Amino acid sequence: MAYYINRVQFSSIRWVLRIYKTRGLSQDKVLEYFSAFPNRELIEREYKDLKPLTVAEAIKLGNAEQRMVALRSFEIEEIIQNLEAVLLDEQTLTKRQIRWDTDMKARIIEYQDTYSLFKIPGSVFGIDWWWQEPAIYFVKCQCPSTQKNYFIYVSEKAAANKDAVEAIAWTMRFQGKPLSKEHYLHYMYAET
Amino acid sequence: MNQEQKNLIIKSFVGEILNNDGKINCTWDAGGDETICWVSINEEKEIEWEGLNINLELADMVIGALNLPNAGELFHRGEGQISLNELGSVIITFDSKEYIEDPENFSLLDIEHASLEEDEISPERKFFHIALEDHYQVKSYLHRIELHLWGEIDEAGRQQQNVKLEVIHGDELYLSSDTINYYKTQLKEILQDCLEKSEKQASNKNPRSLFLRGKLDPDHQAHFILDYCYYEHLQFYQKERIILIQ
Numbered sequence: 001m002a003y004y005i006n007r008v009q010f011s012s013i014r015w016v017l018r019i020y021k022t023r024g025l026s027q028d029k030v031l032e033y034f035s036a037f038p039n040r041e042l043i044e045r046e047y048k049d050l051k052p053l054t055v056a057e058a059i060k061l062g063n064a065e066q067r068m069v070a071l072r073s074f075e076i077e078e079i080i081q082n083l084e085a086v087l088l089d090e091q092t093l094t095k096r097q098i099r100w101d102t103d104m105k106a107r108i109i110e111y112q113d114t115y116s117l118f119k120i121p122g123s124v125f126g127i128d129w130w131w132q133e134p135a136i137y138f139v140k141c142q143c144p145s146t147q148k149n150y151f152i153y154v155s156e157k158a159a160a161n162k163d164a165v166e167a168i169a170w171t172m173r174f175q176g177k178p179l180s181k182e183h184y185l186h187y188m189y190a191e192t
Numbered sequence: 193m194n195q196e197q198k199n200l201i202i203k204s205f206v207g208e209i210l211n212n213d214g215k216i217n218c219t220w221d222a223g224g225d226e227t228i229c230w231v232s233i234n235e236e237k238e239i240e241w242e243g244l245n246i247n248l249e250l251a252d253m254v255i256g257a258l259n260l261p262n263a264g265e266l267f268h269r270g271e272g273q274i275s276l277n278e279l280g281s282v283i284i285t286f287d288s289k290e291y292i293e294d295p296e297n298f299s300l301l302d303i304e305h306a307s308l309e310e311d312e313i314s315p316e317r318k319f320f321h322i323a324l325e326d327h328y329q330v331k332s333y334l335h336r337i338e339l340h341l342w343g344e345i346d347e348a349g350r351q352q353q354n355v356k357l358e359v360i361h362g363d364e365l366y367l368s369s370d371t372i373n374y375y376k377t378q379l380k381e382i383l384q385d386c387l388e389k390s391e392k393q394a395s396n397k398n399p400r401s402l403f404l405r406g407k408l409d410p411d412h413q414a415h416f417i418l419d420y421c422y423y424e425h426l427q428f429y430q431k432e433r434i435i436l437i438q
Contacts, residue, residue, distance in 0.1 A: 001363060001364060002364055003363055004360060004363075007359070007360050009237075033336050034362045036363050036364075039362075
């Protein structure tokens with residue numbers, strides 16, 4: 001028998017139930033998804049005691065679609081915390097911008113933007129190459145308007161100097177080429 | 193592993209399955225930037241055998257043997273069964289058709305019992321809802337399944353209707369043959385209606401074909417949303433048997 005979450009097929013009902021548990025679904029909600037009597041009976045018997053999935057378990061799922069469905073059950077911060085991300089560099093920039101109020105009156109605001117460059121070693125994903133140390137690099141930054149955190153992938157080359165601003169500059173393009181740190185600091189005023 | 197070694201493994205696998213009364217089916221829907229080809233072995237979508245994903249290997253062979261399209265407006269759809277012939281070669285016996293979509297050529301208005309929603313009309317799509325009775329209580333499962341419906345009449349007048357249930361959450365569900373037949377009959381009537389209306393409205397009298405698809409919509413209870421009705425120009429239709437591995 002097959003079981004589904006977001007159209008992705010699983011062969012184990014317990015895996016599916018543990019993912020639902022990770023997503024915080026109540027037993028009644030989960031029961032709405034199951035029609036076969038033995039499955040409903042199993043849910044009523046076991047669901048309350050099932051442990052939520054861990055990030056490490058989700059990462060180890062061999063099927064990419066299943067892995068994606070499982071990982072979507074976690075907050076990004078929780079995934080990063082569990083993936084042994086190493087902070088390589090953190091820099092705070094003071095930025096000045098012109099904003100307009102409802103009367104179209106311009107005012108200058110000053111705020112601080114912090115960029116953090118992280119590395120996740122490939123060994124966490126079970127990747128081990130003899131010719132180099134595989135790793136994934138990303139920059140954490142916060143949207144100044146919504147205060148929402150973003151985690152943006154950067155290439156190994158962009159992270160080579162362990163410079164968070166150089167790395168965030170790489171995520172922007174001008175005439176098809178990534179910005180250098182100097183360009184980024186120069187063009188910073190154009191950010192919206 | 194070279195192709196010759198792969199072929200030997202696949203051949204023996206196919207023989208093994210058939211000796212045990214198994215079935216290997218293949219369906220494809222290629223074109224429009226995708227080459228989708230599914231092989232199911234006794235309903236299984238993924239079987240690993242001697243280091244090979246047999247479903248993917250067979251699908252690749254079908255794609256190559258039929259030269260299935262990828263990009264562009266050329267489409268090729270079909271289905272078949274993979275087996276061995278009397279000489280032990282792996283073969284596929286199939287029905288398929290290749291056609292070109294012509295989304296410019298819409299002519300679907302004034303369909304009886306359909307309410308056309310003006311704000312949903314776009315150059316590529318015409319949406320309309322058709323009320324159907326929920327005889328088989330499918331509606332009560334629409335929070336966790338989707339019921340896809342599509343049908344066609346091709347230029348030679350051949351008709352086909354399909355009903356597919358897709359599970360989004362939870363355990364498997366199966367449609368009874370009565371339910372499937374009910375929706376197929378509805379589709380047939382809608383298609384016929386569309387064809388008659390479009391023929392009356394069409395300026396030229398060339399043979400034409402129609403394809404429409406939709407799904408049961410939980411917000412509209414047992415209503416259809418049918419979209420993407422277009423004419424298609426048949427390139428060829430084939431009912432053949434070809435060799436995949438000699």
